[in-house]
Amino acid sequence: xxxxIAMLGTGSxxxxxxxxxxxQVAGANLWxxxxxxxxxxxxxxxxxxxxxxxxxxxxxxxxxxDPDLDAVIIATPDHxxxxxxxxxxxxxxxxxxxxxxxxxxxxxxxxxxxxDDAGVKLAAGYHLRWHAGHRKMLAxxxxxxxxxxxxVRTQWTFxxxxxxxxxxxxxxxxxxxxxxxxTHCLDFIRWVMVPGCGEVVSLASTxxxxxxxxxxxETAVVSLRFESGATAEFCCSVxxxxxxxxxxxxxxxYIHCEDTLTRFGAGVINTHDGMLAFDVTDPYAxxxxxxxxxxxxHRKPEVDGxxxxxxxxxxxxxxxxxxx
Ligand SMILES: NC(=O)c1ccc[n+]([C@@H]2O[C@H](COP(=O)([O-])OP(=O)(O)OC[C@H]3O[C@@H](n4cnc5c(N)ncnc54)[C@H](OP(=O)(O)O)[C@@H]3O)[C@@H](O)[C@H]2O)c1
Numbered sequence: 001x002x003x004x005i006a007m008l009g010t011g012s013x014x015x016x017x018x019x020x021x022x023x024q025v026a027g028a029n030l031w032x033x034x035x036x037x038x039x040x041x042x043x044x045x046x047x048x049x050x051x052x053x054x055x056x057x058x059x060x061x062x063x064x065x066d067p068d069l070d071a072v073i074i075a076t077p078d079h080x081x082x083x084x085x086x087x088x089x090x091x092x093x094x095x096x097x098x099x100x101x102x103x104x105x106x107x108x109x110x111x112x113x114x115x116d117d118a119g120v121k122l123a124a125g126y127h128l129r130w131h132a133g134h135r136k137m138l139a140x141x142x143x144x145x146x147x148x149x150x151x152v153r154t155q156w157t158f159x160x161x162x163x164x165x166x167x168x169x170x171x172x173x174x175x176x177x178x179x180x181x182x183t184h185c186l187d188f189i190r191w192v193m194v195p196g197c198g199e200v201v202s203l204a205s206t207x208x209x210x211x212x213x214x215x216x217x218e219t220a221v222v223s224l225r226f227e228s229g230a231t232a233e234f235c236c237s238v239x240x241x242x243x244x245x246x247x248x249x250x251x252x253x254y255i256h257c258e259d260t261l262t263r264f265g266a267g268v269i270n271t272h273d274g275m276l277a278f279d280v281t282d283p284y285a286x287x288x289x290x291x292x293x294x295x296x297x298h299r300k301p302e303v304d305g306x307x308x309x310x311x312x313x314x315x316x317x318x319x320x321x322x323x324x
Pocket of ligand 1: 008010040041074077099100179
């Protein structure tokens with residue numbers, strides 16, 4: 001079986017990561033492309049070998065009307081994810097949406113409902129779960145290598161030259177650093193902790209927006225407590241150029257990930273027991289492989305719509321907590 005997939009959006013993550021990753025996945029086929037500009041869609045389709053007979057679209061309706069299209073990958077600004085996912089679901093297409101899944105809890109809930117009603121898959125794009133080193137690390141944690149989980153800390157930051165990006169504006173995004181990288185920090189924490197530590201029971205945050213004084217967070221520091229009593233914290237920022245970091249602490253040991261929270265599947269992982277060797281593989285290919293397998297095997301994607309929604313709920317809580 002081949003799953004024909006459309007790319008919605010021709011920007012940085014679609015061009016640099018998702019379309020090249022899609023080409024590596026057996027059974028996945030880039031079929032068509034949506035851009036606001038037909039010529040840009042055509043150039044993207046050519047660049048990435050889209051194979052539909054009329055692959056370039058500048059209207060979502062015509063793209064979705066194609067009976068040979070099976071699924072969409074949504075790689076547009078955050079405020080468009082919900083409407084595009086709901087339209088795709090109503091047209092019977094499976095959805096892999098970039099993170100964060102939506103700009104509000106209500107929109108995220110509407111996405112989950114629309115995909116459930118249509119009987120299509122909804123997956124959220126948290127590629128760090130397919131980092132080969134992270135997967136080895138998780139297997140160690142699940143096997144008890146660090147004992148009982150006590151605390152996890154993640155940090156991912158980048159430095160922007162100005163506030164011109166759509167993430168800085170409230171009409172196109174609800175969060176800036178939290179949307180760009182904080183949502184990944186949070187997903188990493190939930191992936192490692194929820195199965196053993198239970199759900200998040202409390203959250204507190206500090207947010208600053210003092211360099212450009214816009215509506216959305218520039219730096220956010222968020223702390224969490226889980227049902228087991230274990231704790232976690234993450235820091236994200238658009239003001240700091242530095243390597244990313246993830247730290248896992250348990251009753252019997254620790255794991256430190258140096259610069260593994262990136263797009264590239266690389267970095268270094270050290271444990272209390274020595275360095276963890278892993279192959280550098282494309283994490284976006286892993287994400288798309290799981291999406292395609294979920295469609296073929298009639299199972300949930302590894303990061304499904306409900307998990308994407310839970311992440312959105314906690315991002316919203318982080319802002320509310322800082323404003324309280
Ligand atoms: N998982 C990851 O590692 C990762 C990394 C980066 C981004 N993302 C997510 O992917 C999504 C896209 O991010 P990006 O960095 O690729 O953004 P980007 O470079 O700005 O690209 C977004 C694309 O969406 C299309 N678009 C449609 N309406 C738009 C509008 N009103 N304003 C701007 N662009 C519009 C544009 O394509 P046309 O001009 O062709 O219409 C644009 O190139 C976001 O949700 C982001 O959070 C995920």
